Amino acid sequence: MAQERPALLRSEDWWSVWLGLTIFALSLGTLGGVDLLGWGAKTHVWLTLGGSVKPVSPAYSGLPGVVSVIATYAFMLALTSVGAHFLGLGMKRFVAGFTVVFWVSYGCWFLGHYGYIAATPDRLKGLGIGWSLNLTGEAGFIIALLAGLLVGNFFPGAAARLTEATRPEWYIKTAIVIMGAALGVKAAQATGLAGAIVFRGFCAIVEAYLIYWAIVYFIARRFFHFSREWAAPLASGVSICGVSAAIATGAAIRARPVVPVMVSSLVVVFAVVELVLLPFLAQRFLYHEPMVAGAWMGLSVKTDGAAVASGAIVDSLIRAKALAADGVRYKEGWMLMTATTTKMFIDVFIGIWSFVLALIWCTRIDRRPGERISARHIWERFPKFVLGYVFTFVTLLLLCCVVLPSSGKASLLATEEGNTFRVLFFAMTFFTIGLISNFRKLWQEGIGRLAAVYLIALFGFIIWIGLAISWVFFHGIKPPVVGG
Amino acid sequence: MSTTKPVETPAAEPQLVEEMSKMQDEPLLPVEIKLVVTSLVLGVSLLGLLWLLSALVFTTGK
Numbered sequence: 308m309a310q311e312r313p314a315l316l317r318s319e320d321w322w323s324v325w326l327g328l329t330i331f332a333l334s335l336g337t338l339g340g341v342d343l344l345g346w347g348a349k350t351h352v353w354l355t356l357g358g359s360v361k362p363v364s365p366a367y368s369g370l371p372g373v374v375s376v377i378a379t380y381a382f383m384l385a386l387t388s389v390g391a392h393f394l395g396l397g398m399k400r401f402v403a404g405f406t407v408v409f410w411v412s413y414g415c416w417f418l419g420h421y422g423y424i425a426a427t428p429d430r431l432k433g434l435g436i437g438w439s440l441n442l443t444g445e446a447g448f449i450i451a452l453l454a455g456l457l458v459g460n461f462f463p464g465a466a467a468r469l470t471e472a473t474r475p476e477w478y479i480k481t482a483i484v485i486m487g488a489a490l491g492v493k494a495a496q497a498t499g500l501a502g503a504i505v506f507r508g509f510c511a512i513v514e515a516y517l518i519y520w521a522i523v524y525f526i527a528r529r530f531f532h533f534s535r536e537w538a539a540p541l542a543s544g545v546s547i548c549g550v551s552a553a554i555a556t557g558a559a560i561r562a563r564p565v566v567p568v569m570v571s572s573l574v575v576v577f578a579v580v581e582l583v584l585l586p587f588l589a590q591r592f593l594y595h596e597p598m599v600a601g602a603w604m605g606l607s608v609k610t611d612g613a614a615v616a617s618g619a620i621v622d623s624l625i626r627a628k629a630l631a632a633d634g635v636r637y638k639e640g641w642m643l644m645t646a647t648t649t650k651m652f653i654d655v656f657i658g659i660w661s662f663v664l665a666l667i668w669c670t671r672i673d674r675r676p677g678e679r680i681s682a683r684h685i686w687e688r689f690p691k692f693v694l695g696y697v698f699t700f701v702t703l704l705l706l707c708c709v710v711l712p713s714s715g716k717a718s719l720l721a722t723e724e725g726n727t728f729r730v731l732f733f734a735m736t737f738f739t740i741g742l743i744s745n746f747r748k749l750w751q752e753g754i755g756r757l758a759a760v761y762l763i764a765l766f767g768f769i770i771w772i773g774l775a776i777s778w779v780f781f782h783g784i785k786p787p788v789v790g791g
Numbered sequence: 792m793s794t795t796k797p798v799e800t801p802a803a804e805p806q807l808v809e810e811m812s813k814m815q816d817e818p819l820l821p822v823e824i825k826l827v828v829t830s831l832v833l834g835v836s837l838l839g840l841l842w843l844l845s846a847l848v849f850t851t852g853k
Contacts, residue, residue, distance in 0.1 A: 506844070507841075509841055510841050513834050514834070516830075517834030518830070518834040518835070521831050522827075522831070525827045528817075528823065529819060532814075535817060535823070667826060671822045672820065672823070776838065779842060780841075
């Protein structure tokens, strides 16, 4: 059934665009004086339950917090259910699974806002507490990830029942489309800096495709004696964009499906390890160089979900640390923007890269008579959600800079309203990444050789070259300061 | 990127050990060496060029 629909309606990639654009379009109502999403639940740092959750817009201040959360759930369920229907998912299982995923993720997000966990130094006095872990509300993401890992690894039966709604890539791509608008408003506030970040995104392409890939492929072939069929998807999985790159490369060189599937399993597991380690390392050693830290996440952490998620965590951790250590209050979102831009520049070239590999394999390595490669190959592998991100980013940038320069407040409210849904899609991404990360795979017989190449490549040089190049291109660049 | 999740299919799991043991040693072809070397040379040169451009043109924020 789903197969008969046009591609625009049957791919998860396109549906992330449609969902993101729907939320984006509704949030723009504020520009015309119509507040359509102001009832969305915004969670505040709390010590007691009263006032911990409120509608995001003052226009809905009379609405109780609990009603706001339930309305947010109902809205997100309705929206994703439309997508699930067109994707041909089992609706009963999706609705049940989504309900569990949403409420567990929201519970984690809410818990992450507990004062003793989240409060930054400037908030301690107001809350009447003497200490906190200083993690900001984004601690909720880490709690969601841990909850997912717990369920995925110790209660596989429960995790299997949530399969229909365990879609981290869908959730993160939808969140990225929504996030484009917020980043567009930020870019409008500092166009020069945003331009510099975008330009430096090109470096990410060069690094991932021309340097990482070549080294990993050579190591896998020369020292670990992998066949070409295994070495190419493995090199793409480690060096480019994880799961999608491994699959695209596998298809380009006509590897058997088992190859990218195995590589992908490994990518997901190690991406979680990176997600847990690197943001804290960055907070410890790079809080004086916030943009280096953001770029480092985009260059080093594999899979879109984990890379953008680590950008979000590093953004909150470094802002909190800079405030506590130096009294500097950086504006929110610039490190996340750097990580996202870097990652997306890498993403958009996957189609071209797989085209190049297909061409080389087809003409030089694995010649098959009569076989031809077309440019359609590139479009088929182009990540469509990037179109949604660029659209929301450019629309808000133009609105703020050119069309309605006086719409600053309304634009900010619009992005804040979109943001309430964006963070919940993020939280669900973290939880579902945990659900699908099966660490027992690492102990599976036979995976050692594959894991060894991955481990050596990732922790031996990829994250360090990523750090060095991020340093070269981003050191000395600071995010704007609040009130600066 | 891709919508395909790394779901462990029951059919795929037990194949790994077998697949790994079946893998034959294929010597590196000259075209593979050429691909690796060209990539690295091009990559390092382009990074140098981009660094120069970023230092000369996109200096905002420093």
